[in-house]
Amino acid sequence: MFRLDAVRASHFLPSLLLLIAGLAAAYAKDLSVFFTSLFNVLPTLVLLLGGAYCAVYRRQRELFLMLTVYIAYFLLDTQTDFYRDNGHVRDDAAVIFHLVCLLLPALYGIYGVWQERMHLLQDMVARGAVLLVVGAVAVALEQRFPAALLAGLADIRWPALHGEWMSLIQLAYPLFIGVLVLLVVQYLRAPRPLNAALVMGLVGLFWMLPKTFILPFTLNIMCSQVMLMIAAAVAHEAYQMAFRDELTGLPGRRALNERMQRLGRNYVIAMSDVDHFKRFNDTHGHDVGDQVLRLVASRLGKVGGGGKAYRYGGEEFAVVFAGKSTEHCVAHLEAVREAIAGYAMRLRDQGARPHDDNTGRQRRAGSRGGAVSVTISIGVAERHVDHRNPDDVLKSADQALYSAKAAGRNCLMVHGLKTRRGAERAS
Structure with a gap:
């Protein structure tokens, strides 16, 4: 049952501000050396600080969401660095990019709706096993059948639904839409800052992927912003637990x-x-x-x-x-x-x-x-x-x-x- 009376604009506001700041930074031109150096280390810094924060509060769902985003950033950043240094993409750039476009929203959706209901160690092992299995299968397919995998991913399965504006593989669009619907439903059933942040984070990732090789530092900035959205949502909920009464909803x-x-x-x-x-x-x-x-x-x-x-x-x-x-x-x-x-x-x-x-x-x-x-x-x-x-x-x-x-x-x-x-x- 949807809890529309508990929906709050304040749940979305921090993530929306981070998204807008990320878009502004991505489109900024003539950045100083300080900012370009900062953007190079920002995703790793955010993961270390945000991941430690999540670990302290035993928020494993948020930790694995951040890990998923960071792994996607690491894989694509290797490709963009090669592109900037050599003026052309690597031979495996297309297949890796398409895999990330498919697996990033899939894992983001899985971890986004996977509630923490098991023992702490069991939950960590289960989430780690999912990430390991999916990653191992993807790496094995990419190494052994790169041409067949690329052809399968890039195939246009529904010509009537394909448009020239689509800059991602066709399979990515229904996957993003499905995950978005899933996360919106989750928020409406349990309105809370984290569920709102997951919706805004998915929007940021969807915007980021087509711009990865077009706008400099887009990958670094938006991945950092999405991880910051998750960490900020954890802080927001920690504040609510400390200052708001759970039974009545009033400040405590x-x-x-x-x-x-x-x-x-x-x-x-x-x-x-x-x-x-x-x-x-x-x-x-x-x-x-x-x-x-x-x-x-x-x-x-x-x-x-x-x-x-x-x-x-x-x-x-x-x-x-x-x-x-x-x-x-x-x-x-x-x-x-x-x-x-x-x-x-x-x-x-x-x-x-x-x-x-x-x-x-x-x-x-x-x-x-x-x-x-x-x-x-x-x-x-x-x-x-x-x-x-x-x-x-x-x-x-x-x-x-x-x-x-x-x-x-x-x-x-x-x-x-x-x-x-x-x-x-x-x-």
Whole structure:
């Protein structure tokens, strides 16, 4: 099932910027000696640094993707160096180029969709075996039957589909299209930075191959950029794991701590807590508890007034309003509290979840049996003379939250005020 709601432009942005930078560098003219020397060592440098980074984080899929791209670069770079030095290509240039055009997208697609589900050593051996077998077969065919292999690869099998614009062997085009579709489907099913980077990397490789012998340093630049896309995606995902809560999708406590260091002079912090959350877990199980947390997180994540929601820990959430006052924020927090209190969450198995929001609304409207009510309590505090430190303001908001709990729950309390906003819903 596609998760279109999780698709983000930010997943593609780093790879897109690297692709654009690679295209600009490839078309640049009159490069200085510094840049030409850099481009000669850049692919090897990126492989060593990016490969070490992937190895440290035990990301073998990404490591073998980078190895695949580097091996293709090494094979073609040998040919382009000979071409630049002698003014003509080597005798085996055509067959090697066509093999790379065929095997590069094939191996890139295989490693791109090959998930890491085995033991670490078993996974490495399996991936290495695939690379070794494919490489050994290709080398054996190229050494023993070069003429027959070249004729088979260069043969135009579908004359009606062939165009003069095609600068690669015909077999490469359906292979690239098939791998592209496969990687796009993978991204739509699991939207994440790495899967987006694989799509953009394939586009870069497809553009690179026809320009290998035409534009100087195209091979070096684009192979380096594709490996950088993969390494950057690993870093992006590592950042998300450290700063974003996996269950709710909200930024986590570490992100909140960083945000609190640059809030400026005026801000408001609200702390919220799910009422009777332990009862949900004890009565209905932790799966229902997770559903409750996702519900509250989705509503808090849409809070108006410029608020930014964070998962503080457990069933607690924090909302930060930078440059705002309490009077401005309370109405928006009250709207979220009322929206959560007015939502009847219908209990259901995870396997029977609706495919879209409309189906879910129809199911909830058709039957109210098995529904539970969720409420939250909110405490609000604003920075002022007595509370200049963000940690102090957070503690004040937490104290106001306890006051809201003591006042009957499902309400909002402002630190320093005794007025209670909201009323506890009858259960």
